[in-house]
Amino acid sequence: xxxxxxxxxxxxxxxxxxLTINCTYTATGYPSLFWYVQYPGEGLQLLLKATKADDxxxxxxxxxxxxxxxxxxxxxxxxxxxSDSAVYFCALNRRTDKLIxxxxxxxxxxx
Amino acid sequence: NAGVTQTPKFQxxxxxxxxxxxxxxxxxxxxxxxxxxxxxxxxxxIYYSASEGTTDKGEVPNGYNVSRLNKREFSLRLESAAPxxxxxxxxxxxxxTGKNTIYFGEGSxxxxx
Numbered sequence: 001x002x003x004x005x006x007x008x009x010x011x012x013x014x015x016x017x018x019l020t021i022n023c024t025y026t027a028t029g030y031p032s033l034f035w036y037v038q039y040p041g042e043g044l045q046l047l048l049k050a051t052k053a054d055d056x057x058x059x060x061x062x063x064x065x066x067x068x069x070x071x072x073x074x075x076x077x078x079x080x081x082x083s084d085s086a087v088y089f090c091a092l093n094r095r096t097d098k099l100i101x102x103x104x105x106x107x108x109x110x111x
Numbered sequence: 112n113a114g115v116t117q118t119p120k121f122q123x124x125x126x127x128x129x130x131x132x133x134x135x136x137x138x139x140x141x142x143x144x145x146x147x148x149x150x151x152x153x154x155x156x157i158y159y160s161a162s163e164g165t166t167d168k169g170e171v172p173n174g175y176n177v178s179r180l181n182k183r184e185f186s187l188r189l190e191s192a193a194p195x196x197x198x199x200x201x202x203x204x205x206x207x208t209g210k211n212t213i214y215f216g217e218g219s220x221x222x223x224x
Binding site: 034036042043044045046049089098099101102103104 | 115144151152153154155156159169201212213214215216217218
């Protein structure tokens with residue numbers, strides 16, 4: 001079945017460091033791919049998405065490119081801030097609206 | 112902008128008690144969902160409702176029931192709570208067509224002792 005695999009955390013960075021959180025997926029066909037972010041004590045918010053191969057989703061300085069050939073959707077940001085500390089979830093869906101989530105990666109950014 | 116609203120935010124139950132989590136959305140979405148979030152396991156789908164009047168099981172439906180009361184509201188019921196149901200529960204909604212963005216509520220923290 002469909003699945004999403006994320007790198008285990010926590011990822012610990014200093015402010016202004018470069019961020020990469022890896023995400024790979026297994027799915028038949030052409031799923032849509034998403035990154036959601038969960039700040040402490042809050043629900044999940046959509047960060048960015050890509051609906052077809054080679055699409056790049058971007059928001060708030062974060063980017064991710066849909067790579068069909070490597071079945072990946074890695075999240076990147078050039079310069080992280082303390083306020084980016086959160087849990088990041090990679091997710092996919094196919095023909096239905098049911099999202100399949102990865103296990104989440106906690107990011108901790110220190111000043 | 113209310114979006115998806117769920118209540119209660121926090122609840123402590125004794126084993127065997129019952130309770131209902133309420134969820135409402137004001138975005139005129141057709142599809143609604145209940146997820147649970149557990150450490151190291153991400154979010155898992157409990158039940159979903161593709162449209163008003165329909166409900167279907169997700170990945171982990173055992174021990175839960177749902178009701179799609181109308182287009183706006185989708186409730187989750189625990190008939191006889193167990194400690195294994197201690198979790199954070201999220202309600203979510205989306206438009207009915209495929210590949211649409213899903214919007215989440217703020218979560219309900221449930222502890223069963």
